[in-house]
Amino acid sequence: xxxxxxxxxxxxxxxxxxxxxxxxxxxxxxxxxxxxxxxxxxxxxxxxxxxxxxxxxxxxxxxxxxxxxxxxxxxxxxxxxxxxxxxxxxxxxxxxxxxxxxxxxxxxxxxxxxxxxxxxxxxxxxxxxxxxxxxxxxxxxxxxxxxxxxxxxxxxxxxxxxxxxxxxxxxxxxxxxxxxxxxxxxxxxxxxxxxxxxxxxxxxxxxxxxxxxxxxxxxxxxxxxxxxxxxxxxxxxxxxxxxxxxxxxxxxxxxxxxxxxxxxxxxxxxxxxxxxxxxxxxxxxxxxxxxxxxxxxxxxxxxxxxxxxxxxxxxxxxxxxxxxxxxxxxxxxxxxxxxxxxxxxxxxxxxxxxxxxxxxxxxxxxxxxxxxxxxxxxxxxxx
Numbered sequence: 001x002x003x004x005x006x007x008x009x010x011x012x013x014x015x016x017x018x019x020x021x022x023x024x025x026x027x028x029x030x031x032x033x034x035x036x037x038x039x040x041x042x043x044x045x046x047x048x049x050x051x052x053x054x055x056x057x058x059x060x061x062x063x064x065x066x067x068x069x070x071x072x073x074x075x076x077x078x079x080x081x082x083x084x085x086x087x088x089x090x091x092x093x094x095x096x097x098x099x100x101x102x103x104x105x106x107x108x109x110x111x112x113x114x115x116x117x118x119x120x121x122x123x124x125x126x127x128x129x130x131x132x133x134x135x136x137x138x139x140x141x142x143x144x145x146x147x148x149x150x151x152x153x154x155x156x157x158x159x160x161x162x163x164x165x166x167x168x169x170x171x172x173x174x175x176x177x178x179x180x181x182x183x184x185x186x187x188x189x190x191x192x193x194x195x196x197x198x199x200x201x202x203x204x205x206x207x208x209x210x211x212x213x214x215x216x217x218x219x220x221x222x223x224x225x226x227x228x229x230x231x232x233x234x235x236x237x238x239x240x241x242x243x244x245x246x247x248x249x250x251x252x253x254x255x256x257x258x259x260x261x262x263x264x265x266x267x268x269x270x271x272x273x274x275x276x277x278x279x280x281x282x283x284x285x286x287x288x289x290x291x292x293x294x295x296x297x298x299x300x301x302x303x304x305x306x307x308x309x310x311x312x313x314x315x316x317x318x319x320x321x322x323x324x325x326x327x328x329x330x331x332x333x334x335x336x337x338x339x340x341x342x343x344x345x346x347x348x349x350x351x352x353x354x355x356x357x358x359x360x361x362x363x364x365x366x367x368x369x370x371x372x373x374x375x376x377x378x379x380x381x382x383x
Contacts, residue, residue: 002052003335004128005328006119006181008172009137010057010097013077013247013291014186016068017324018136019055019093020078023086026051030079034325036351037332045375046339047332054126055093058100058115058172065094077291077320096122100137100172108166109159115175123179130338132331133176133183135169135210136323138251140189142259143167148196152203155196166194173197177206182334185210186327188263192345193357202344207337209330209346212354215322216315217242217295218268222364224299224313225272234302237278238269243286244293248319250285267355268362293319326352333375340381348374 007015024030032038037047069083069090083090098118102111123131143149148158148165155174158165166174169189176183177192177200185191185208192201192208201208214222217240228235269279295315303309330352337346350356351367361367 001048001335001339002054002126002128003048003331004054004056004123004126004131004181005331006122006131006133006176007055007057007327008100008133008135008169009059010055011059011061011063011065011068011094012136012138013068013072013320014136014323014327015057016065016072017077017320018327019065019090020069020072020082020086021324022050022053022055022328023089024079024082026053027086029082029085034322035329036326037329041372042375044379045336046379047336047375048129050328050332053328053331054096054128056096056098056122056126058098058118060099060101064091065097066090072291072320075291077318096126107159107162108164108171109162112159112166112171112175112178115172116179119176119179119181123181130335131179131181132334132338133172133179133181134327134331135172135183135185135187135189135191136327137169137172137187137189138247139187140167140169142263143170143190143194149194150196152196152199155194170194170197173208174200177201177204177208180204180206182206182338183208184327184330184334186213186323186330188212188355198344205341205343207334207342207344207346208357209334209349210353210355210357213323213326214352214354215319215326216293216317217297218354219364220297220313220315221268222272222362222367224311225269226363226365228299228301229273235269235273235277235299236302237298237300239279239298240281241296242281242283242293243289244283244319245285245287245289246291246319248293250287263355271360272362291318291320293317336378340378 073080073083148155167190169191173183173192299311345358347359350359351371
């Protein structure tokens with residue numbers, strides 16, 4: 001079974017790392033470390049193989065994918081030799097990347113129609129069985145509520161009248177669903193999380209998932225918070241400090257864009273513990289860190305007889321290298337869900353997200369159990 005993976009932000013760090021990684025694994029040049037769906041628990045789920053993936057996407061930049069991969073090699077994100085070895089294949093992927101930005105004089109309806117036409121053309125030209133669209137573009141500010149978001153009829157009427165009513169991430173979700181593709185939002189942007197787009201997904205019998213990939217600090221939170229909960233240790237505050245560079249650092253230096261990220265990062269602690277906690281999250285852009293990030297967390301809690309104690313941890317990592325395998329995992333799982341006829345949100349994929357749609361479960365071990373049970377159920381289902 002061949003699968004098209006259409007990446008929104010296809011020349012960005014995460015997308016490029018995912019493409020390089022998949023091509024390297026396919027060629028036997030890299031191990032499958034970090035790929036959750038390669039574990040034995042998913043062997044019988046009928047997931048499409050990475051070897052059958054075909055890549056394309058939208059982006060607003062023109063830097064060739066091979067050049068972007070070369071820069072990531074120099075930064076230590078991918079092995080330095082891989083971009084040269086994979087240059088021909090990267091050029092082939094690059095030829096399938098289309099301009100994503102809104103053109104001068106183009107209405108949102110026209111923009112969405114063009115994006116959807118690009119996805120359909122890709123599916124037809126590549127001969128894939130189905131396409132999954134994954135948004136790995138820059139984080140947007142939270143969307144302002146609009147009457148057109150409330151129903152599909154209201155949305156389509158507004159678009160037909162030439163109105164601009166959708167955040168960019170939601171426009172890509174709309175185009176993906178119109179093109180018959182499952183949609184995954186790896187960012188904290190609005191994406192498909194609008195009633196009108198949920199209605200569209202259900203009407204077209206397509207699944208969607210999101211949001212905000214859980215790669216670092218929140219991954220640790222979703223492991224540690226259940227420990228405090230089950231041991232009846234009362235958390236009083238949980239403060240997170242994040243420093244990072246690269247494109248994400250520059251984007252999140254905008255306080256409006258940063259608000260989407262801090263909201264998604266802050267959700268897990270209170271919902272796991274069952275009570276409100278003072279839990280501010282700070283994000284600072286430090287350009288010289290490049291593609292790397294560091295998170296430092298300070299947790300204050302009370303034990304028996306009200307004794308005050310603290311815990312601290314530091315997480316240091318390369319976000320693109322942490323995110324890329326999850327993008328591939330999610331594409332495999334969403335493609336299989338579409339094949340099995342699932343539609344609407346996929347709460348079983350909450351394991352991968354800070355702010356999972358249709359789920360308030362954040363405990364990592366429980367999320368994993370739910371994911372594995374869902375994958376095993378897929379084993380007995382066909383299209």
